[in-house]
Amino acid sequence: MKYLIGIDVGTSATKTVLFDEKGGVIASASREYPLYQPKNGWAEQKPEDWRDTVLDTLSQVMKESGVLKEDVKGIGISGQMHGLVMLDEKNEVIRPSIIWCDQRTAAEVEDMLTIMPKERWIEITANPPLTGWTAAKILWVRKNEPENYDRCRHILLPKDYIRYILTGVFATEVSDASGMQLLDVPGRCWSEEVLNKLDINPKLLGEVFESCEVTGTLLPEIAERTGLSEETKVVGGAGDNAAAAVGTGVVKDGTAFTTIGTSGVVFAHSSQVTIDPKGRVHTCCCAVPGAWHVMGVTQGAGLSLKWFKDNFCQDYVEEANKQGIDVYDLINRDVSQVEAGSDKLIYLPYLMGERTPHLDPDCRGVFFGLSAIHTRKHMLRAVMEGVSYSLSDCNDILNEMGIQVGEMMACGGGGKSPVWRQMLADMYDCHVKTVAQTEGPALGAAILAGVGCGIYESVEAACDALISADKSTGPEENQAGLYKKYHQLYKELYEDLKGSYKKLAAL
Numbered sequence: 001m002k003y004l005i006g007i008d009v010g011t012s013a014t015k016t017v018l019f020d021e022k023g024g025v026i027a028s029a030s031r032e033y034p035l036y037q038p039k040n041g042w043a044e045q046k047p048e049d050w051r052d053t054v055l056d057t058l059s060q061v062m063k064e065s066g067v068l069k070e071d072v073k074g075i076g077i078s079g080q081m082h083g084l085v086m087l088d089e090k091n092e093v094i095r096p097s098i099i100w101c102d103q104r105t106a107a108e109v110e111d112m113l114t115i116m117p118k119e120r121w122i123e124i125t126a127n128p129p130l131t132g133w134t135a136a137k138i139l140w141v142r143k144n145e146p147e148n149y150d151r152c153r154h155i156l157l158p159k160d161y162i163r164y165i166l167t168g169v170f171a172t173e174v175s176d177a178s179g180m181q182l183l184d185v186p187g188r189c190w191s192e193e194v195l196n197k198l199d200i201n202p203k204l205l206g207e208v209f210e211s212c213e214v215t216g217t218l219l220p221e222i223a224e225r226t227g228l229s230e231e232t233k234v235v236g237g238a239g240d241n242a243a244a245a246v247g248t249g250v251v252k253d254g255t256a257f258t259t260i261g262t263s264g265v266v267f268a269h270s271s272q273v274t275i276d277p278k279g280r281v282h283t284c285c286c287a288v289p290g291a292w293h294v295m296g297v298t299q300g301a302g303l304s305l306k307w308f309k310d311n312f313c314q315d316y317v318e319e320a321n322k323q324g325i326d327v328y329d330l331i332n333r334d335v336s337q338v339e340a341g342s343d344k345l346i347y348l349p350y351l352m353g354e355r356t357p358h359l360d361p362d363c364r365g366v367f368f369g370l371s372a373i374h375t376r377k378h379m380l381r382a383v384m385e386g387v388s389y390s391l392s393d394c395n396d397i398l399n400e401m402g403i404q405v406g407e408m409m410a411c412g413g414g415g416k417s418p419v420w421r422q423m424l425a426d427m428y429d430c431h432v433k434t435v436a437q438t439e440g441p442a443l444g445a446a447i448l449a450g451v452g453c454g455i456y457e458s459v460e461a462a463c464d465a466l467i468s469a470d471k472s473t474g475p476e477e478n479q480a481g482l483y484k485k486y487h488q489l490y491k492e493l494y495e496d497l498k499g500s501y502k503k504l505a506a507l
């Protein structure tokens with residue numbers, strides 16, 4: 001039997017899974033790390049935390065599985081997109097990584113639009129300049145921390161920093177590189193024009209591979225430390241959403257998934273470069289060679305629920321620990337006791353600004369309609385409904401672009417929740433399904449490794465063989481109608497508050 005490893009460097013944790021070649025989970029390990037918010041709207045993590053958790057979880061799965069190191073043929077890495085990792089001439093991390101949900105770069109996005117018209121940005125990078133994406137972060141460091149920028153010799157994305165740690169190779173692959181805003185997305189290569197206009201030295205960037213291509217093998221000291229072999233190959237891998245697509249079998253036209261991780265994403269596969277002219281959803285290369293995807297992104301999805309739990313639900317945590325169960329199981333139980341609509345309570349999930357549909361770094365979270373009748377359970381349900389309204393905004397735009405899907409796969413931490421999947425089914429008005437293989441991005445990354453090592457013929461063939469649908473949730477007629485009315489009001493609230501958000505940001 002041959003084995004493959006998938007690593008997912010998420011925002012909440014690193015998850016490492018050892019699979020056999022039939023997709024069975026042999027061992028898995030996960031380690032959390034903090035998210036730092038030095039200022040309102042800023043978000044950073046330490047690349048060293050990603051490194052340490054990857055090395056620890058790799059060692060753990062190898063030790064626990066007892067699998068022979070020679071039989072582990074390949075590793076695929078997946079990770080949170082857009083984060084900026086800068087290394088100096090000794091390949092040391094220069095500053096904490098400014099990650100995907102950071103909103104400090106509004107001025108740099110303005111600068112990018114004066115350097116090149118929006119239409120040209122869209123022609124080349126398939127997207128308008130965006131605050132969360134890497135190019136604007138690079139410009140921010142150059143302007144605000146010139147000493148750091150001058151010391152920088154390598155610019156890497158989070159998972160590509162892990163590739164460097166594992167193999168010593170500076171490289172990236174097309175799906176994650178699409179989210180840097182430096183890639184020619186239709187051409188799947190760095191854009192000389194963009195790099196020239198932004199005056200970014202191409203030597204700072206690694207070589208771009210396709211997701212299944214082999215980028216290197218493990219360094220001897222890493223093989224020694226983790227119990228793996230120096231022969232183990234590391235493939236390109238993918239940004240976490242492109243990897244989740246592979247892990248849920250979303251690799252053909254007409255297929256789509258919603259993930260509720262820290263962010264929330266509605267993702268549809270596309271064999272063509274399909275672009276929203278208003279730039280509200282992103283177009284990126286996907287992990288399947290020669291194909292792309294379109295995705296709407298909600299910044300504060302699982303992040304909203306985690307924020308509420310961490311700040312207002314300490315007793316839930318204690319009770320869950322006492323019962324030896326997951327705290328989210330208690331939350332789901334209580335949320336399911338509240339009726340749809342949370343008794344006229346609406347939550348706007350804009351804790352970290354919003355991408356789809358508003359592209360607004362200044363908007364913030366709101367509970368609207370609070371009454372003395374409401375309890376914490378209503379607020380928890382309103383949080384999950386508010387995130388679902390935002391995901392519906394993403395889905396509506398994909399529909400408006402002519403992307404029609406008959407059913408939606410669900411994944412990510414929040415995708416495990418039956419009550420959250422019911423909300424999505426009611427609002428999307430279609431069946432929401434899970435796959436039996438729940439490892440999402442880690443499985444996707446392992447499949448990419450299997451293709452790169454010649455174990456599978458293609459990504460599509462591997463998905464056909466390994467991935468099967470599991471639970472299915474259909475819309476409930478009465479709730480679908482009710483949610484339409486709430487969603488309409490939810491959309492009006494943003495329009496009503498838009499000006500006030502600007503004033504708040506300027507205070």
Ligand SMILES: Nc1ncnc2c1ncn2[C@@H]1O[C@H](COP(=O)(O)OP(=O)(O)O)[C@@H](O)[C@H]1O
Nearest residue numbers: 010011012261262302305306328412413414417
């Ligand atoms: N059983 C559950 N029910 C509802 N939400 C959950 C559950 N488990 C996790 N979550 C949500 O999912 C989030 C983590 O999702 P995950 O996909 O692991 O995130 P990431 O990839 O960003 O690290 C948590 O912050 C939480 O909000």
Ligand SMILES: O=C(CO)[C@@H](O)[C@H](O)COP(=O)(O)O
Nearest residue numbers: 010011080081100261262263
């Ligand atoms: O910014 C995006 C996609 O554009 C996010 O989806 C990040 O990739 C973070 O993912 P999670 O940690 O929430 O999985």
